[in-house]
Amino acid sequence: MVQKSGAQPNKYQGYRSFDALTPGEDYREFALAPELGRVPSTGPELTDEQRARAAKLLADNTVISLHDHTSVFPExxxxxxxxNRTGRHHTGYEGLSVSGIDAVFENFMDGTCCITSPSGWKWDDVLIDLGMRFSDIAKQDFIVRAERVTDIAAARANGQIALVPGLEAATPIQNEVDRIDVLYGFGVRQMGIAYSEANTLGSGLRERHDGGLTFFGEKAVRRMNKLGIAIDVSHSGDRTSMDTIKYSEHPIFITHAGARSVWPTNRMKPDDVIKACAERGGVIGIEAAPHTTMSKNQPVHNLDAFMEHFTYCVDLVGIDHVAFGPDTLFGDHVGLHDLFARHLSIAAAHEAEFTKVDYIDGIENPAEEFHNITGWLVAHGFSDDEIAKVLGGNILRVLDQVWS
Structure with missing residues (x-):
């Protein structure tokens, strides 16, 4: 466990999701993937001095994942x-307890999990998804919900982890802008525009044509600005992303993506979108979901390929506008993508050859990602101040403006 400087000891005491209930009697039980040691994932090679420095940086700084899924999936x-249809996702408390993370933007998949219907995107599904997870979180005191910046600081000081509820897309609001208020009332503090497919707000990155942000989308962006919901365009089309940056009064996030100049797929963002986001004060979080942030130098997806996108974005827009949204989970993420690709149009249109892997070595799940990211940054000569910014400082700066 990472003992945070100036904080109380880590509060995790062994709680498992839905411990108050009886599996098999109160809910259907599944054999879940182990949260630690599922695969032999490795980090960067470090000297003892570098390892000590990385550990100190994790302890001394507010560490924020801009996009992750803390769910534990079936083995x-x-x-x-x-x-998913049971609506009873288990949270990886054990894995998070050793992660070094202070706050995590948890994304609830906004209906793509197909809880009650194979078609997904159902309003009721989203409320069930949120409510069921919150009912579990309410039974313990290690993970706490965060709705303002002071909640993140308080969690860090108390040896807890702050969970920021978010949705991958606003699709479930359909054409009812007041549903944004309902989600805000449920605690949602970050929301995407579209999840790969077009909706009433704008176009997703998998559409043949991108019509940009709709008039309703502009209205929704204004409502999110007024309420204090951070906006994300990770899965939105390029024109929709640019329009969102233009019409938002506050900086936005690209919570989990990479650079298309490094790897030619629509899932990555072009330079003009990354620069426009940064020029308005926003931040891009570099992602590590399987077979996304690869490169021509690194066609096998691993920690080094992931970090190539980081260094490219730093060179493009500066250290103040880059962070990490690894987009990992507890379980077989590659297998999950293969499964979802049979149900949803999320398969990437790669324009270069690559080698499929079974898992992303070095950044496999939330338990290990920031240990290895920090170690890589130390090994590659980044200063303490630079590391503090990308671990969480840049995100906090944007949240100070968006949530205030």
Missing amino acids: NIEETVEY
Whole structure:
């Protein structure tokens, strides 16, 4: 466990999701993937001095994941659809307890999990998704919900982890802008525009044509600005992303993406979108979901390929506008993508050859990601101040403006 400087000891005491209930009697039980040691994932090679410095940086700084999924998935990934339909996702408390993370933007998939219907995107599904997870979080005191910047600071000081509820897209609001208020009331503090497919707000990155932000989308952006919901365009089309940056009164996030100049797929962002986001004060979080942030130098997806996108973005827009949204989870993420690709149009249109891997070595799940990211930054000569910014300082700066 990472003992945070100036904070109380880590409060995790062994709680497992839904401990108050009886599995098999109160809910359907699934054999879940282990949160620690599922695969032999490795980090960067460090000297003892570098390892000590990395540990100190994790302890001394506010560490924020701009996009992750803290759910634990079934060991047999083919059981995921049935698991999702129960609405009872388990949270990886054990894995998070050793992660070094102070706050995590948890994304609840806004209906793509197909809880009650194979078609997904249902308003009721989203409320069930949120409510069921919150009912579990309410039974323990290690993970706490965060709705303002002071909640993140308080969690860090108390040896807890702040969880920021978010949605991958605003699709479930359909054409009812007041539903944004309802989600805000549920605690949602970050929301995407579109999840790969077009909706009433704008176009997703998988559409043949990108019509940009709709008039309703502009209205929704204004409502999110007024309420204090951070806006994300990770899965939005390029024109929709640019329009969102233009019409938002506050900086926005690209919570989990990479640079298309490094790897030619629509899932990555072009330079003009990354620069426009930064020019308005926003931040891009570099992602590590399987087979996304690869490069021509690193066609095998691993920690080094992921960090190539980081260094490219730093060179493009400066250290103040880059962070990390690794987009990992507890379980077989590659298998999950294969499963979802059969149900959703999320498969990437790669324009270069690459080698498929079973997992992303060095950045496999939330328990290990920031240890290895910090170690890599130390090994590659980044200063303490630069590391503090990308671990969480840049995100806090944007949140101070968006949530105030």
